[in-house]
Amino acid sequence: MTKRIGWLILVLALAAGSATAKDVTPVFKTAEATHFTGAEGVELTPSFYDYFYAELRDELKKSKLVKDVVGEGEAVDDADAEKSVVISGTVSEYKKGSVVKSRLIGFGMRSLKMDADVTRRSDKQALCVIHVHVKVDPSWNEKTMAKFAAQEIARQMRKEFAQKK
């Protein structure tokens, strides 16, 4: 029963996350998402970073904040460089959590902290720093956190740049 409620909450949260970018006009011409790195002591599989990279690109496309989401290492026209951003970052902390603690006393959630830097492509100037903290049930797949973290980065970017526009 608890698991079913958990899945229901997850589905509702995902639906809410994907249905927030309707009337946003593109602020940037291109955005390049890069593979994030893990700080020392962070034990996440390489496939997590791959999946997060794909999710971040997908969320950026959905956010409609950028006209074109380019792949890592792709060349961008000089004319577009000033209106282009690069998103890089680091996973600073990852706690695996404990299913037993979570079931018995409600603590022991799986948690992830990451910092994302949004820099302008032309002059490498930092435009904003995004701090993300995601907590999920420890029985859930670690890649679910990647999905939530990517949604959160896109949401914060929308909030930051839609205001500045």
Place this chain on the structure above:
Amino acid sequence: MRLTGKAALSFVLAGIACAWQTQGADEPKPKPENTVSVHLTEPVPPQKFANPPKFWIKEMADRSGNPQPMLVLHSRGGIFLDRQPTVIVREALEESLKSANLLAADADSADLVIRIYLFHFGLAEGSGLDFFGKVEFSAIVKNPKTGETAEVKASGTSIAKGAARKKNIQKNVQEDLEESLRDATRNFLRGQQLKDAVTLLSKGGEVAPVAPTKPEDKPH
């Protein structure tokens, strides 16, 4: 009731045989209704080079280590590709190079020869809520006149919605693979690594300039 040794052995062997048969029956088989055709919907325009060289794809090698490269999804009766992943990727690259007049007529007339090693083509492990398509390859670009080589890596990803009905699963998986193929092709043809490789290898050999490019066309 006690079983004799022979009876117990027969019982165990019969059990193993049944399990083997059941496993064989679950193994998906390629049929027209569970086979998808993956190709680029339109060629990917490559980046503009100062001195556009002519490329030739000499070899495609599958380095994925996947014993069934054409099986994309194992569950729900399986989803198969209609061609080998190496053929699909080669076709995508050749079509895109041809569209920009960067494909040589044959190996002898090529300025740069490409050898591709495919590391991943298909679905990768995702969150379980959606389909995570991934295409990853590495290309060795060689100037046949000087023998110099440079490595260019490319990858493409795509996320597609999950589905419950088999028909929708097949449709979403096909779209996901096509999108990741397009993404990988674009990553290769518009990547800074290819630009650097062409610049490096063109210094050694004589890559004939085709048409002067405008300064604003020059990629950053």
